[in-house]
Amino acid sequence: MAYPAQVEALVQKGWLWQGQEVPANKAEQQFLSSGWAELDTRLGGGWLRGSVNELQVRQPFIGELALLLPVLSQATTTALWVNPPVQPYAPGLCYQKLTLSRHVVVHEADDKLALWTAEQALHSDAVNIVLMWHAGLSATAVRRLQQAAETKQKLAFVITPWQQQEEARAYVTRLQLERSDSLAVRILKRRFGWPLPPFPCGVDARLPRRRRAL
Known part of the structure; x- marks a missing residue:
């Protein structure tokens, strides 16, 4: 479908979102499994390669890292952690069978x-x-990250607080996470399809027994 030039410019900036079906012949090449069948199904195959994804959390440490453990375990080079709220717990990463030498943490107070x-x-x-x-x-910052991720076909995840108003951003995927009896995931934005209501995701299966929800 052809767009007027002004609308096309907004789509390219990530200010407008276009719903569509996953191309069946490209799905396997485009996606990296999240490790969670229920999430993969709703995202059309998993995390889109070359994408920046937002995880909005109601409060820290409700399961956002457990959600990312499968993809972290697939890292073949280095995973960079920028400004985590606390220092990652090395014994916990070892428990999850992650190679510590492949995880680098940077703390930088200057946003730029x-x-x-x-x-x-x-x-x-x-x-x-x-x-x-x-x-x-900012929209400009997300767009810069998305351009870099897409060019090099890398994955990036930005963990943010919940936002009351949804301003347009160039994130490929936007999720909201909250916890009651289990972790619930709401899909605010996805590349192929419309937003979806919350659904349970069984991330507690990756946690030590003492950390699992009762």
Whole structure:
């Protein structure tokens, strides 16, 4: 379908979103499994390669890292953690069978330098996944990260607080996470399809027994 030039420009900037079906002949090449069957089904195959994805959390440590453990375990080079709220717990990463030498943590109080760090990591062949914690990146910042991720076919995840108003951003996927008896995931935005209501995701299966929801 042809778009007027003005509308096409908005789509390219990520300010408008276009729903569509997953091309059946490209799905396997485009996606990396999230490790969670229920999430893969709703995302059309998993995390889209070359994408920046937002995880909005009601409060920290409700299961957002458990959700990302399967994809972190697939990292073949380095995973860069930018400004995690606390220092990652090395014994916990070992329990999850992650190789510590492949995880690098950067703490940078200057927002511009933190963004620069994440962007350079996405351009680097030494890093293939970036996790970044931020109160809320600007549309320009997200667009810069998405361009870098798409160019090098890398994955990036930005963990943010819940947002009351949804401003347009160039994130490929936007999820909201909250917990009651289990982790619930709401899909606010996905590349192929419309937003979806909350559904349970069994991330507790990856946690030590003492950390699992009762």
